[in-house]
Amino acid sequence: MKTTLKIAWRNIWRNPRRSWVLITTVVVAVIGYVGTTSFTRGFMYEMVNSAIRYYGGHIQIIPEGYDTKPNIQLRLSHPDRMAEALARVPGIHFAPLVTFKGMASSSEASGGVVINGIDPQKERQVTIVSEKIIAGDYFESETANAAVIGEELAERLNVRLGEKIILMASALDQNIASGAFRVVGIFRTVSTDFDRAFVFIRLDDAQKLIGYQDEITAFSIHLQQGYDLQQTVERLRETLPPGDFKIQTWRERNPVLVLSLEVYEYFIFLFLLIIVTAVAFTIVNSFLMVIYERIREFGVMMAMGVLPKRIRRMLYWETLFLTLIGSTVGIVLSYLIFGYWRRHGLDLSATSDALGKLGISTVIYPEILMSDLLIGLGVIVSLTWIAVLYPAYKASRFHVVDALNFV
Amino acid sequence: MDIVQVENLVKVYEDQNQVPVRALDGIDLQIGEGEFTAIAGPSGSGKTTLLNLIGGLDKPTSGSVRVAGQDLNELDGNALAEFRLRNLGFIFQAYNLIPVLSALENVEFILLLQGVPEEERIERARQELAELGISDDMMHRRPSELSGGQQQRVAVARATVARPRIILADEPTANLDSKTGGLLLDKMREMNESRGITFLFSTHDQMVMERARRLILIRDGKIVEDRQR
Numbered sequence: 251m252k253t254t255l256k257i258a259w260r261n262i263w264r265n266p267r268r269s270w271v272l273i274t275t276v277v278v279a280v281i282g283y284v285g286t287t288s289f290t291r292g293f294m295y296e297m298v299n300s301a302i303r304y305y306g307g308h309i310q311i312i313p314e315g316y317d318t319k320p321n322i323q324l325r326l327s328h329p330d331r332m333a334e335a336l337a338r339v340p341g342i343h344f345a346p347l348v349t350f351k352g353m354a355s356s357s358e359a360s361g362g363v364v365i366n367g368i369d370p371q372k373e374r375q376v377t378i379v380s381e382k383i384i385a386g387d388y389f390e391s392e393t394a395n396a397a398v399i400g401e402e403l404a405e406r407l408n409v410r411l412g413e414k415i416i417l418m419a420s421a422l423d424q425n426i427a428s429g430a431f432r433v434v435g436i437f438r439t440v441s442t443d444f445d446r447a448f449v450f451i452r453l454d455d456a457q458k459l460i461g462y463q464d465e466i467t468a469f470s471i472h473l474q475q476g477y478d479l480q481q482t483v484e485r486l487r488e489t490l491p492p493g494d495f496k497i498q499t500w501r502e503r504n505p506v507l508v509l510s511l512e513v514y515e516y517f518i519f520l521f522l523l524i525i526v527t528a529v530a531f532t533i534v535n536s537f538l539m540v541i542y543e544r545i546r547e548f549g550v551m552m553a554m555g556v557l558p559k560r561i562r563r564m565l566y567w568e569t570l571f572l573t574l575i576g577s578t579v580g581i582v583l584s585y586l587i588f589g590y591w592r593r594h595g596l597d598l599s600a601t602s603d604a605l606g607k608l609g610i611s612t613v614i615y616p617e618i619l620m621s622d623l624l625i626g627l628g629v630i631v632s633l634t635w636i637a638v639l640y641p642a643y644k645a646s647r648f649h650v651v652d653a654l655n656f657v
Numbered sequence: 658m659d660i661v662q663v664e665n666l667v668k669v670y671e672d673q674n675q676v677p678v679r680a681l682d683g684i685d686l687q688i689g690e691g692e693f694t695a696i697a698g699p700s701g702s703g704k705t706t707l708l709n710l711i712g713g714l715d716k717p718t719s720g721s722v723r724v725a726g727q728d729l730n731e732l733d734g735n736a737l738a739e740f741r742l743r744n745l746g747f748i749f750q751a752y753n754l755i756p757v758l759s760a761l762e763n764v765e766f767i768l769l770l771q772g773v774p775e776e777e778r779i780e781r782a783r784q785e786l787a788e789l790g791i792s793d794d795m796m797h798r799r800p801s802e803l804s805g806g807q808q809q810r811v812a813v814a815r816a817t818v819a820r821p822r823i824i825l826a827d828e829p830t831a832n833l834d835s836k837t838g839g840l841l842l843d844k845m846r847e848m849n850e851s852r853g854i855t856f857l858f859s860t861h862d863q864m865v866m867e868r869a870r871r872l873i874l875i876r877d878g879k880i881v882e883d884r885q886r
């Protein structure tokens with residue numbers, strides 16, 4: 251074993267140029283893989299983050315049936331009792347929400363919007379719209395009937411800070427209710443759609459508008475770092491008093507997003523297979539050359555009594571060393587290359603318009619996951635091993651006499 | 658007892674045009690323990706073919722080879738490799754050594770294959786190399802850093818260290834100048850005399866024939882003369 255390893259290792263350095271070419275091939279493949287994977291991961295992370303952090307949090311408690319047919323008749327009664335129970339669940343922040351469709355208009359224009367009644371103090375702990383204020387503030391002043399709207403909507407309605415808008419919606423009693431609200435804050439998120447459609451007002455204003463007492467539409471829950479989604483769902487199920495509600499995770503809320511995450515997962519793996527297959531072909535090629543250069547040597551070894559399987563094993567080790575060197579160098583270089591963006595993020599403002607439409611941040615932080623590295627390493631090692639099987643098989647099948655006569 | 662018993666050995670090759678070539682044409686031969694024998698003959702007479710068959714590197718068309726009582730026809734694949742490892746030593750014309758191993762490691766390697774423990778391996782390999790006049794300094798060089806004569810002495814050490822029943826040497830001096838070749842042969846003859854190691858050479862080198870104690874002449878795959886000297 252030790253000697254087999256020794257011979258394999260030294261054989262690599264017999265033709266350093268060829269070995270470095272092979273190692274470089276592996277290095278390039280690894281960097282390509284780590285780059286693609288980490289940026290895709292960063293992108294996926296941003297997509298999920300947007301879905302969670304702008305609206306609704308990780309988990310929502312909604313009325314039974316609301317997810318399939320949302321309407322204001324469906325609401326959570328006795329939210330105070332639920333809030334008491336929620337306060338006992340560790341690792342979460344929660345905020346009440348009243349949400350319904352409506353219309354926003356100014357003297358110049360109008361448009362359909364989603365009106366959201368929130369408790370600003372609590373909402374800050376769950377979503378990050380409060381951090382995206384570009385003018386005014388997030389319900390900090392005492393102004394009555396205050397509204398915080400997106401930049402896009404403000405432009406459409408042509409309203410400025412301090413000006414009034416009218417919000418209209420159908421109330422519980424089927425009548426059209428309306429109220430005048432003063433714009434106290436304007437936000438800009440990464441999503442222009444969000445900035446056009448979402449209007450925030452105080453919770454009690456919203457309740458008053460559509461005729462709720464203390465009922466709400468939902469609780470939005472933010473999960474603190476290190477707490478598991480499914481475990482928390484279980485916890486909530488145990489803790490909350492029984493009632494007509496449903497616990498919905500962000501995954502259930504965003505089936506299309508979850509689907510695309512899966513597609514990205516496949517894409518990463520497919521990409522890995524493609525580049526490693528390219529590496530594998532280079533290895534087959536080189537090793538076919540290698541064995542023809544060493545035929546005589548194999549002949550001498552076999553004459554001495556070295557078994558073919560030992561010769562094959564020497565070649566396996568030789569490729570393993572090459573791929574391990576290449577992978578190590580590749581991973582180190584990847585950290586050096588992508589590490590900078592990992593800390594500072596890569597600003598894709600040039601293409602930000604498209605991303606903004608998708609509701610994804612324009613700054614991507616590539617994420618290098620240990621699991622991705624291990625999978626990559628596993629695939630490289632196994633595919634290159636498969637690649638060398640054929641040359642190794644050929645090497646071990648030479649007839650001793652022919653090998654000895656080979657010049 | 659005879660170490661090698663060859664009976665009615667025939668080897669037929671086909672050349673490029675599928676025409677059969679009788680490289681060996683009914684050879685009968687016995688080699689006894691402790692012999693120092695050379696097989697001589699013109700080029701193409703079948704010397705290498707005969708040695709390869711005795712060494713179990715190739716299969717005869719018909720006839721049999723027994724080495725140390727074992728019929729080589731009965732062995733195949735791994736069993737034959739194992740048999741070579743324990744009973745046969747080989748020295749070829751050139752490029753005998755594994756290029757990436759030092760002289761010492763080359764000699765050790767065969768002992769490793771035989772399963773000899775590490776300490777004994779190093780001890781025996783050093784001793785053998787020293788006996789063949791390879792200095793401590795040279796032992797750690799790779800074959801490419803040794804002269805042709807030194808390389809052949811390492812090859813002899815590798816063959817003898819394994820304590821085979823017989824060493825088959827196919828023109829071991831053909832690539833050496835006559836002085837180096839002569840010294841190498843003297844060394845082998847000395848080992849034959851002091852340790853009773855059996856050598857079988859193939860050659861058309863006059864020097865080898867002179868030193869051999871038994872000379873077998875073959876022509877067209879047949880033994881034409883066999884004399885003790």
Ligand SMILES: Nc1ncnc2c1ncn2[C@@H]1O[C@H](COP(=O)(O)OP(=O)(O)OP(=O)(O)O)[C@@H](O)[C@H]1O
Nearest residue numbers: 670671672678680699700701702703704705706707
């Ligand atoms: N693999 C082979 N295929 C076809 N013919 C072969 C093969 N090996 C040897 N021969 C033929 O068999 C005959 C004997 O060859 P062999 O190599 O045994 O001769 P030799 O006595 O060793 O010659 P030399 O002194 O040149 O080494 C020659 O005619 C040769 O051409």
Ligand SMILES: [Mg+2]
Nearest residue numbers: 704705706827
């Ligand atoms: Mg020959």
